[in-house]
Amino acid sequence: MIEFLDAEFTAPDSGARILEPTTLTLDERRISIIGANGSGKSTLARMINGLATPTSGSVRVDGMDTVKQGAKVRRVVGFLFTEPSSQLIMPTAIEDITLSLRRSIKDRTEREAAAMQILGDIGLADKADVSVNALSGGQRQMLALAGVLAITPRIIVADEPTTLLDLRWRAHVGALLRSLPLQVIEITHDLEAAARAQRTIVVDHGAVVFDGDPAEAVEYYRALMLDRAVGEPAT
Amino acid sequence: MNPTLGMYRPRNTPMHQAPAWFKAVLLVVIAAVFVLFTDPITSVGLMAACVLLLISTGPPLKATAQGLLGIVIIAALSGGFHVWRGEIDRAIDLAADLVGLVALALAVTSSTPMEHMLDLVSRILRPLRRVIPPETMGLMFAITVRAVPEVARMMSESRSAAKARGLDRSFRAVLIPTTTRTVGFALDLGQALHARGIAEEGDNPAPYRRARRVKH
Structure with a gap:
């Protein structure tokens, strides 16, 4: 269970408040977060695994504080970024997965076998020794997800994981995320994907402005954006 | 630079x-x-041996030849400078050293999985674990190898972007975006390591756990 207890985030350099004091409990298995660019939704997501730490208040995951027990929290919460290239650390696909497994499997042969199994599960077994630079965007995102799953998290936070992908890979990555037996929190601009969650949170100007039924949340967000599009001159 | 070199x-x-x-x-x-x-x-004999060793690892010939061509050009320029100074022996020695060492390094990297390199660096540094965190150093080595083609790709994209804006001859139009994107890549990579819990507390011995703890 994830708890935001009056958690607030202020940018350290500019002093701008990115997230207003927020109190939330997230325990549904599928949660989507939607909002305009710069609304603070990514900051909210990053606070879940301690990539961003609250300036005041606290965030707890299964009772663990993301500041005091950050390393333990990150073993429970996997994070998937929008741009997979910067998330892939090793030169080849199999080496990237084995890197995630180094902590849990000490024997190298076992580790490589486990990595091959994971690559097979996501349909990239034939790309094991291929450079990560030679993979397509969709394959990279699948590999990044596999690298995160290899640390066996209980929660996955995915920050716009399909934004840079074509329709085919968007469907593929989306289906894989939906099939995971884990709690998945997805930040997305894909309103269809958002509506498939059990709960949707709308973030606007650093505050949660709607929290509830996905269909209603999507409608609320559409109306909000439409209002803004009418109210503000087009650029 | 070819990313697979x-x-x-x-x-x-x-x-x-x-x-x-x-x-x-x-x-x-x-x-x-x-x-x-x-x-x-x-030097020439050793260089030939190193090039043969590289060929024996079965690298992709075109990419390797292209990659080595850059080094050969640098070696030729450096050798040319010494020839101009009348130091022919020095010119041959330096050029052969440069090409030979790069060929040998490529022979090693193309025949050794990064995982094995990481294990080796970690094992070598284990006796110094109170001074240098072995896992982190191994990881630094791996990231360096990973970053080289990434930076080359960013430079190539910046060059294309500069061309598209009619700034073909502007060094600044290539250097500035490449530098800022490289810094961005490094920050993103750091966040990715952090997010995956790699080289965090628990991977290194006690003195490092204390030193790396950040007070919020």
Whole structure:
């Protein structure tokens, strides 16, 4: 269970408040977060695994504080970024997965076998020794997800994981995320994907402005954006 | 730079079968011989041996030839400077040293999985674990290898973007976006490491756990 207890985030350099004091409990298995660019939704997501730490208040995951027990929290919460290239650390696909497994499997042969199994599960077994630079965007995102799953998290936070992908890979990555037996929190601009969650949170100007039924949340967000599009001159 | 240059490929060559520690020792010993022996015939002989060793690992010929071409040009320029100064022996020695060392380094990297390199660096540094965190140092080595083609790609994209804006001859139009994107890549990579919990508390011995703890 994830708890935001009056958690607030202020940018350290500019002093701008990115997230207003927020109190939330997230325990549904599928949660989507939607909002305009710069609304603070990514900051909210990053606070879940301690990539961003609250300036005041606290965030707890299964009772663990993301500041005091950050390393333990990150073993429970996997994070998937929008741009997979910067998330892939090793030169080849199999080496990237084995890197995630180094902590849990000490024997190298076992580790490589486990990595091959994971690559097979996501349909990239034939790309094991291929450079990560030679993979397509969709394959990279699948590999990044596999690298995160290899640390066996209980929660996955995915920050716009399909934004840079074509329709085919968007469907593929989306289906894989939906099939995971884990709690998945997805930040997305894909309103269809958002509506498939059990709960949707709308973030606007650093505050949660709607929290509830996905269909209603999507409608609320559409109306909000439409209002803004009418109210503000087009650029 | 070709992103696959020097990248490990599984093969069944003697170099692939040799343990990582042997290849690391080979690299150090031959580098020392290159430096210590300034005789041009020895240097050319060693260079030929290193190039043959590289070929024996079965690298993709076109990409490797393209990659080595850059080094050959630098070696030729450096050699040309010494020829101009009348130091023909020195010119041959330096050019052969440069090409030979790069060929040897490529032979090692293309026949050794990064995982084995990481293990080796971690094992070598284990006795110094109270001073240097072995896992982190191994990871630094891996990230350096990963970052080289990434930076080359960013530079190529910046060059294309500069061309598209009619700034073909502007060095600044390539350098500034490449630098800022490289910094961005490094920050993103740091966040990715953090997010995956790699090289965090628990991976390193107690003194590091204390030193790296950040007060919020």
